Amino acid sequence: MxxxxxxxxxxxxxxxSPMSFLKYVGCPVDDYSYRDYPVGCGWDLVEAANRLHPSRKFSVGEFWDTIDRRAWATAPxxxxxxxxxxxxxxxxxxxxxxxxxxxxxxxxxxxxxxxxxxxxxxxxxxxxxxxxxxxxxxxxxxxxxxxxxxxxxxxxxxxxxxxxxxxxxxxxxxxxxxxxxxxxxxxxxxxxxxxx
Ligand SMILES: [Mg+2]
Missing domain, CATH: 3.40.50.1000 (HAD superfamily/HAD-like)
Structure with a gap:
């Protein structure tokens, strides 16, 4: 049908938004490309952030607390x-x-x-x-x-x-x-x- x-x-x-959120929390990624997304992370965006961020390790709560209204509203x-x-x-x-x-x-x-x-x-x-x-x-x-x-x-x-x-x-x-x-x-x- x-x-x-x-x-x-x-x-x-x-x-x-997945790429722009990684950038928003401080990961060195190009949010207009998917090439920086870590292979193997699948749906786990927090794991992706923890692999990419130069200095921080986020708990699930810490990561999502960082994603505020502006982050949702301004994703390219x-x-x-x-x-x-x-x-x-x-x-x-x-x-x-x-x-x-x-x-x-x-x-x-x-x-x-x-x-x-x-x-x-x-x-x-x-x-x-x-x-x-x-x-x-x-x-x-x-x-x-x-x-x-x-x-x-x-x-x-x-x-x-x-x-x-x-x-x-x-x-x-x-x-x-x-x-x-x-x-x-x-x-x-x-x-x-x-x-x-
Ligand atoms: Mg979706």
């Missing part, structure tokens, strides 16, 4: 962001796209994410978002999740939804060309029939 609604992840998909856009939004619009139309983003336990995270949405998305997307950690609650056969987390993609599929995993160095598609992969996925979806 061709998807008729799209749930679009924010962090690591529309923006570069990903290279794919505008392209991706355009392809989502072409596939399902403006009214059927919704941002779906999981917060940390810090209220500043929610505020920063909302700031990010308002300063980077076009106005027609400003009221099309859901913030919550259980993304699979949105799964249904005609729904497509676009996300950079293997566990979110797996759970969404297990609950009957469709999903595209966005290649990043912290997920199982490490080494895959992101634009090429996304283009192939969208091309395949657009060829599908509208109903089963």
């Amino acid at each position: 061709r998807p008729q609604r799209i749930l679009l992840d924010l962090d690591g998909v529309c923006n570069r 856009e990903s290279a794919e962001f505008k392209w991706l939004l355009g392809h989502c619009e072409a596939l399902v139309g403006r009214k059927s796209i919704c941002i779906l983003t999981s917060p940390t336990i810090d209220p500043d995270c929610l505020a920063g994410k909302l700031e990010w949405i308002h300063s980077h998305f076009p106005k027609w997307m400003h009221r099309q978002f859901l913030i919550g950690p259980r993304k699979h609650f949105c799964a249904r056969p005609d729904a497509l999740l676009i996300d950079d987390a293997d566990h979110n993609v797996a759970a969404f599929r297990e609950h009957g939804g469709q999903a595209i995993l966005v290649p990043r160095p912290w997920n199982s598609l490490i080494g895959t060309d992101t634009f090429q992969h996304l283009a192939e996925q969208f091309d395949a979806l657009s060829r599908r029939e509208l109903t089963v």
